[in-house]
Amino acid sequence: MSIVESPVSADTAADTPQDRLRLAKEAARAAARLTSGKKAAALDAIADALLANSARIIAANAEDLARGERNEIGAGLLDRLRLDEKRVAGLADALRDIAKLPDPVGEVIRGHRMPNGVNLEQVRVPFGVVGAIYEARPNVTVDIAALALRSGNAVVLRGGSAALSSNTVLVRVMRDALEARGITPEIIQSVDAFGRDGAKALMHGRGFIDVLVPRGSAGLIETVVTESTVPVIETGAGNVHIVLDESARDDWAREIVVNAKVQRPSVCNAAETVLVLRGAAERLVGPVSAALQAEGVTIHGDETVQQLASGIVPATEDDWATEYLSLDIAFKVVDTLDDAIAHIRRYSTGHTESIITNDLANAEHFLAEVDSAVVLVNASTRFTDGGEFGFGAEVGISTQKLHARGPMGLPELTSTKWLGRGAGQVRI
Amino acid sequence: MSIVESPVSADTAADTPQDRLRLAKEAARAAARLTSGKKAAALDAIADALLANSARIIAANAEDLARGERNEIGAGLLDRLRLDEKRVAGLADALRDIAKLPDPVGEVIRGHRMPNGVNLEQVRVPFGVVGAIYEARPNVTVDIAALALRSGNAVVLRGGSAALSSNTVLVRVMRDALEARGITPEIIQSVDAFGRDGAKALMHGRGFIDVLVPRGSAGLIETVVTESTVPVIETGAGNVHIVLDESARDDWAREIVVNAKVQRPSVCNAAETVLVLRGAAERLVGPVSAALQAEGVTIHGDETVQQLASGIVPATEDDWATEYLSLDIAFKVVDTLDDAIAHIRRYSTGHTESIITNDLANAEHFLAEVDSAVVLVNASTRFTDGGEFGFGAEVGISTQKLHARGPMGLPELTSTKWLGRGAGQVRI
Numbered sequence: 001m002s003i004v005e006s007p008v009s010a011d012t013a014a015d016t017p018q019d020r021l022r023l024a025k026e027a028a029r030a031a032a033r034l035t036s037g038k039k040a041a042a043l044d045a046i047a048d049a050l051l052a053n054s055a056r057i058i059a060a061n062a063e064d065l066a067r068g069e070r071n072e073i074g075a076g077l078l079d080r081l082r083l084d085e086k087r088v089a090g091l092a093d094a095l096r097d098i099a100k101l102p103d104p105v106g107e108v109i110r111g112h113r114m115p116n117g118v119n120l121e122q123v124r125v126p127f128g129v130v131g132a133i134y135e136a137r138p139n140v141t142v143d144i145a146a147l148a149l150r151s152g153n154a155v156v157l158r159g160g161s162a163a164l165s166s167n168t169v170l171v172r173v174m175r176d177a178l179e180a181r182g183i184t185p186e187i188i189q190s191v192d193a194f195g196r197d198g199a200k201a202l203m204h205g206r207g208f209i210d211v212l213v214p215r216g217s218a219g220l221i222e223t224v225v226t227e228s229t230v231p232v233i234e235t236g237a238g239n240v241h242i243v244l245d246e247s248a249r250d251d252w253a254r255e256i257v258v259n260a261k262v263q264r265p266s267v268c269n270a271a272e273t274v275l276v277l278r279g280a281a282e283r284l285v286g287p288v289s290a291a292l293q294a295e296g297v298t299i300h301g302d303e304t305v306q307q308l309a310s311g312i313v314p315a316t317e318d319d320w321a322t323e324y325l326s327l328d329i330a331f332k333v334v335d336t337l338d339d340a341i342a343h344i345r346r347y348s349t350g351h352t353e354s355i356i357t358n359d360l361a362n363a364e365h366f367l368a369e370v371d372s373a374v375v376l377v378n379a380s381t382r383f384t385d386g387g388e389f390g391f392g393a394e395v396g397i398s399t400q401k402l403h404a405r406g407p408m409g410l411p412e413l414t415s416t417k418w419l420g421r422g423a424g425q426v427r428i
Numbered sequence: 429m430s431i432v433e434s435p436v437s438a439d440t441a442a443d444t445p446q447d448r449l450r451l452a453k454e455a456a457r458a459a460a461r462l463t464s465g466k467k468a469a470a471l472d473a474i475a476d477a478l479l480a481n482s483a484r485i486i487a488a489n490a491e492d493l494a495r496g497e498r499n500e501i502g503a504g505l506l507d508r509l510r511l512d513e514k515r516v517a518g519l520a521d522a523l524r525d526i527a528k529l530p531d532p533v534g535e536v537i538r539g540h541r542m543p544n545g546v547n548l549e550q551v552r553v554p555f556g557v558v559g560a561i562y563e564a565r566p567n568v569t570v571d572i573a574a575l576a577l578r579s580g581n582a583v584v585l586r587g588g589s590a591a592l593s594s595n596t597v598l599v600r601v602m603r604d605a606l607e608a609r610g611i612t613p614e615i616i617q618s619v620d621a622f623g624r625d626g627a628k629a630l631m632h633g634r635g636f637i638d639v640l641v642p643r644g645s646a647g648l649i650e651t652v653v654t655e656s657t658v659p660v661i662e663t664g665a666g667n668v669h670i671v672l673d674e675s676a677r678d679d680w681a682r683e684i685v686v687n688a689k690v691q692r693p694s695v696c697n698a699a700e701t702v703l704v705l706r707g708a709a710e711r712l713v714g715p716v717s718a719a720l721q722a723e724g725v726t727i728h729g730d731e732t733v734q735q736l737a738s739g740i741v742p743a744t745e746d747d748w749a750t751e752y753l754s755l756d757i758a759f760k761v762v763d764t765l766d767d768a769i770a771h772i773r774r775y776s777t778g779h780t781e782s783i784i785t786n787d788l789a790n791a792e793h794f795l796a797e798v799d800s801a802v803v804l805v806n807a808s809t810r811f812t813d814g815g816e817f818g819f820g821a822e823v824g825i826s827t828q829k830l831h832a833r834g835p836m837g838l839p840e841l842t843s844t845k846w847l848g849r850g851a852g853q854v855r856i
Contacts, residue, residue: 029797033796112818114811114816114817114818118804118807118811120817122834125799127829128799128829206653206654210829210830211829211830225634225657226634226657229653229654231659231660231828231829231830232659233830249852251852252852255852255854256852256854259854259855260854263854263855363849367847367849368461369457371553371556371845372845373845373846374845374846374847374848375845375846375847375848376546376847376848376849376850377848377849377850378849378850378851378852378853379546379848379849379850379852379853379854380853380854380855382854382855383542383546383848383853383855384846388542388855389542389548389846390540390542400659401555401556401638401639401659401843402638402639402659402661402830402831402843403830403831405843405844405845405846406550406844406845406846407846415829415830415833416833416834417799417800417801417802417803417833417834418801418802418803418812418817418833418834418835419795419802419803419804420802420803420804420805420807420811421791421795421804421805421806421807422804422805422806422807423806424677424679424680424683424684424806424807425806425807425808425811426683426684426687426688426691426807426808426810427687427691427808427810427811427816
C-alpha cells in the first residue's frame with residue numbers, strides 16, 4: 001500500500017458504521033487527488049479483478065440465491081439478485097465503459113476577471129463522499145462504486161440484506177484491486193454488515209456524507225428522503241403518462257404506447273397510464289387496446305374505455321396512482337388537454353410524460369405546462385435514460401428539482417468551487 | 429383581479445399554514461407563466477407601492493421596534509429590524525435592480541439531436557415554490573419575494589416574530605401591488621401569523637415546497653437542515669480563515685487581514701481566524717496585530733502570538749470554532765501549510781478561505797486542497813458576495829455542495845427540465 005495515498009489502513013478495524021464514514025471522509029481527499037488516467041486505470045484493474053474472481057463472486061451469489069429461495073422472495077427479485085458468468089462479464093464491460101468517460105473533475109464551468117482584477121473561475125470538484133442505499137441488486141454495488149470513483153468521490157454503500165454475501169465479495173474484490181494499484185481501498189466502504197444501523201448512519205451522516213442517493217422502490221426512497229438529515233437526490237419513481245391528443249396519428253399512438261409499456265415493463269421509464277382525449281377515443285381506444293393486449297398487457301380502463309374495447313379490467317382510483325412495473329396499464333378518457341394535464345399534475349411522480357399529437361399549439365402547451373423531469377412529444381417514454389441521452393452512464397434518474405433533474409451523468413456526481421486569484425485586492 | 433391569472437382569491441380565507449402552502453403551489457403555475465417583461469413591470473410596481481406606503485410601513489415597524497425595546501433584544505438586532513424612509517427607498521431601489529436582471533427562465537442550457545432524430549434540449553424552469561425561513565430582518569421579506577418572483581417562483585415567507593408587524597404590512601403591500609396589475613397575489617404567501625407552526629409547515633411541506641432557504645444564525649440553519657423533509661439550501665455560516673504563508677508580502681498580509689475583519693465585521697464573509705506559518709510569525713504577527721488593534725479589533729491569540737505582540741487575549745479551543753461576527757479575531761501560529769489546511773478542514777464552515785503568499789506551488793496547493801465554496805489567493809474574503817461576483821443580486825451564499833455552492837444568483841433559484849421533440853420514435 002502506498003504510504004502517500006493510503007493514510008488509513010484497512011487493518012485499523014472499523015467496527016461501527018460511523019468508523020466507516022470517517023474512513024471514507026479521510027479517503028475522499030485521496031480520491032479527489034487521483035488523476036483522470038489513474039482513475040481510469042483503477043477501473044480497468046477492477047474489471048480485470050471481477051473477471052479473475054468470477055467463480056468466487058458467483059459462489060457467494062449462490063448463497064444469497066439459496067437464502068432468497070428459502071425466504072420465498074419471488075421470481076422477479078431472484079432474477080435481479082442473480083449473477084452468472086455472463087452478468088459478471090457485463091459488470092466488467094460496464095466498468096471499462098465508465099473508465100472511458102470524460103472526467104468531470106477540474107472542468108472550468110465559467111469564469112471572468114472582476115473589475116478590480118481578481119481572476120475568478122468556477123471549477124468542478126468531487127462531492128467528497130457519496131452514499132448509496134439500494135435494494136438487492138449486486139450490480140448496483142459495482143455500478144455506483146465505479147461512477148463515484150470516476151468522478152473522484154469516495155463511496156459508502158448500503159445494499160439490500162438479501163445480497164449480503166454477493167456484495168461482501170464484490171466490495172472486497174474492488175478494494176483489493178485498488179490496493180494492488182497503490183490506491184487506498186478506503187475509497188470504497190460498505191456498511192452492509194451493520195444492517196439497519198448502517199442505513200441509519202448514512203442517513204444521519206452530517207459532515208461525512210455529502211450526498212445520498214437512494215435507488216429502489218418508492219417506499220425505500222420515501223424513507224430515505226424523510227429520515228435523512230444529509231442532502232438526498234431522489235431517484236427513480238416513475239408513474240409515467242402518455243397523452244393521445246385528438247390529432248394523434250394512429251400508428252404513432254399505437255407504436256409508442258406499446259413500446260413504452262412492453263419493451264421493458266419493470267423499469268421506471270415504462271408507461272403506466274394512457275390518457276386519451278374524448279375526441280379521439282372512438283378512433284384510438286380500440287386499436288391501441290388491441291395492440292397492447294396482443295403483447296399480453298392487462299388494461300385497467302375507465303367506463304368509456306370499457307365500452308370501446310373488450311377484455312378491459314375496470315379501473316379504480318388506485319390505478320391512476322400505481323406504478324405497475326408489470327404488463328398492466330391504466331387507460332382513461334379525458335375531455336380536454338387541460339384535463340389530461342390536471343390528471344398528470346395530480347398523479348405523476350414528475351419523471352416522464354409524452355404526448356402524441358400533430359397539433360403544434362397542443363404540443364407546445366404540453367411541453368410548457370407539464371412539470372416533469374422529461375417531457376416528450378411523439379416519442380417513447382423509454383428514452384428517459386442516461387445512455388439514450390448520450391451520457392455514457394447513468395447514476396439514476398432524478399425526480400427532484402434541486403441539483404439535478406432527469407437522467408444524471410457523471411457531472412451530476414460533482415459539486416463546484418470558486419477559485420479567485422488576486423494581487424492584494426481588498427474590498428472598498 | 430384577472431380571472432385567468434388569479435384562480436385563487438385572497439378572500440377564500442386561508443386559515444392554516446398548509447392552506448397557504450396549497451395556495452402557493454397553485455399560484456406557482458401562474459408565476460411560471462409570467463413573461464419576463466410582466467415580471468419586471470410587477471417588480472417596478474411593487475417598488476412604487478413601497479414608496480407610496482412608506483409611512484404605513486415605518487409605522488408598523490415602529491410597533492416592532494417598541495416591542496423589541498421592551499423585550500430588550502439588543503442594539504444589533506434593533507438596528508437590523510429598523511426601517512426608516514431611507515431604508516424603504518433602498519428596498520425600492522433593490523427591487524428595480526432585480527427587475528433589470530436577466531430572466532433565467534427559458535434559457536436553453538444544452539441540447540442535441542439524438543441518433544434516432546429526437547431533438548433534446550435542457551431548459552431552465554422555475555422551481556415552483558421557494559420557502560424562506562429567516563430572522564427579524566424585514567428587508568429579507570422584500571428581497572426574497574422579489575428574487576423568487578423574478579425567477580418565476582411563488583414564495584412562502586416565514587420571518588422572525590420580532591418583525592411580525594413590519595412583515596405583515598410589507599407582504600400586504602406587495603400582494604396588493606401584484607393584484608393591481610392583474611397578477612394573482614397568491615404568488616407571495618406568508619406563514620408568519622402561525623408562529624412556530626408556520627415554520628414547521630414549511631419544513632415538512634413535501635409536495636408543496638420545492639426548495640427551502642434558511643437565512644440567519646448558525647442555530648437557525650442547523651434546525652432547518654436537521655428538521656426539514658424538503659430540499660434545503662444551507663447558507664451563510666462563515667468561520668472564515670486567512671493563511672499568511674512564509675512568502676506573504678507584509679503589506680498584502682496587513683491590508684487584506686484588516687479589510688477582511690474590519691470592513692464589515694457582522695457579515696458571513698468577514699475573516700474570523702488568521703493562521704500564520706511559523707517561518708513568517710516573527711515578521712508578520714507584530715505588524716498585523718498592531719494594524720488590527722488600531723482598528724479596535726480584539727485579538728485572541730495562541731501562546732506564540734501572545735509572545736510576539738502585546739494586548740493579546742489568550743485563545744481557547746472555542747475561539748477556533750467561533751464565528752465572532754464582531755471586532756474579534758483568532759490568531760494562531762502553525763508549523764506548515766498542511767497544518768494550516770488541516771486546521772481549516774477541522775474548523776471551517778466551508779464558506780471562504782484565503783492565502784496570502786508569493787509562492788506559486790503553495791498557492792496552487794491551497795486552491796486544490798481547501799474544500800470550501802470560495803478559495804482565494806492574495807485577496808480579501810469580503811469578495812465572496814453575489815454583487816462582487818457580478819450576479820447583480822444575491823439569494824444567499826451556499827455552504828453546501830448540492831445544487832449551488834458559494835454566492836447564489838437568480839439561476840440558482842431555478843431547476844431545469846428536458847424537452848424532447850420526436851416524430852414517432854420508439855426505443856429498440
